Amino acid sequence: MESALAEIEFLALSANRVEALGYLAEEPRTRRELVELTGASQPTLGRILRDFEERAWIERDGSTYRATVTGTLVSRGFGELVEILDADAELRPVVRWLPAESITFDLEHLTTATITTPSRIRPNAPVQRALELLGDASTVRIVSYAFNEGSLDVISERTKAGDQRFEGVFSSDAIDAIADDSQLRRQLRELLTAESATVRIADEPIPVAATIADSVVHLFLRDDTGILQASIDVDEPEVRSWADGLFERYWDAAEPLTIEQL
Template sequence: MDENAPPGPDLRIEVVKRAPMIAALREGAMDRRALEQRLEISKSTAHRNTNFLDEQGLIERSDGEYNLTAFGKAVAEVVATFEADMQTTVRLAPLFDVISGIQPQCPIEAFFDATVTTSNNGDPFGPLARFVSLVQETETLRMFDSYAVAPTYMDEIHGRVLDGLTTKVIERPDIALDIMENYPRKCVELCASEFLTMRLHEALPFGLVIFDSRIGVGIRDPVSGAPRAFVDTDTPEGRAWAETLFESYWNEATRLERFNPKALREAIESDA
């Protein structure tokens, strides 16, 4: 290998292809047989890969074992970082789907360590369960588009609100009407409690929840409308973004003076 020649695109591609072997050697020296067993590859594949890495100056053989060279260790660090970043990007895929074009712009780095709960792992109620667990730990709650977070949230927070959970909610008019029609008694109780304040907004981009210590984004399936994922974080950057976004929609929303169908119709008509 010409040490003075910069790595070309072919080397970068080939290094990514051999990332598992590089990662294994990053943990320590191994002979070819150990590599075959560790990576579950054939003798010929192990031979071909070790020869390539040796030719590129990434590994060297000593006493029958392969070690990363100084150059190889540097490349291994880059590969490890790339794989970690790729895993994070894939994990946050549901979030990327909904934040495009949102102002203020979402600081995606604030979600790198987020908890991502999806409905794709055999548990269709996973996002709802995550939301409920966080509701139980908070003393204040602000949210919009509850249907994207927890379609049955009235059942989940009713008791908490009556016990003093200060709650501000922005709903789409159709969702607010659905709640009132399906939970008329609870709506009367919540209205009487004075702990729940609701406003109406026609265009909510996704579900947003602000708890005492975390903020979360709820994402609906575009076809079924059911909750698809819930992504929550406790970073200051994430909270600052969520609070600014919530206040923006709250200020635009129509005030609902009373939590009942008549008040809802009056609010919609006044906003027309």
């Protein structure tokens, strides 16, 4: 363990070392090429290459250097560690709002996620991000404790035009909130008449607000008081599989919503 940590520290203390090993793991290169790619001085690069040779991470063939099998493994592993730490830095501000009780996939699948948070200039940014995804998707599935006006607008318009197929399963509270507003109730009634739209209502509480827009999964993240703090969306097969399973579980247990119920 200590020797491994020492090697991690050896690489981490120099961006030039990380870059040089990464470039050599890609393909053989000369010292001149490495100087141009890393921006390191000739003396600095000379020390780096000697250190790499001592560790058997690289080998020399005339004026060309190449990464060994172990050197390539180290470079790839260190790169993955950097990606994980970058993702941690991105997720750290919002991870406490993720629906941990519902998530069964490894959070490493969120390393490429887009995180959208409100700002003073764009206080509604998470909702706008969701509307962008809805506006581009040809198939949409939603499982949620809420159905906001903006989403209803976009979905109604696109299903009516034949540009989108929609399936939604919502908590009874979400449907009741729409039914209490005459204009939104009318929009929902129109949505139910669209051939490409189906809505179901769940009796049990739904703890998440998840949208599957084509292959992208979008989640609204709220704090304990119900205030929207962020949204996160990602195009990853593992997350998509989780979201599909979540949707289908609530969908199968829900009842179709009919116009007469509104």
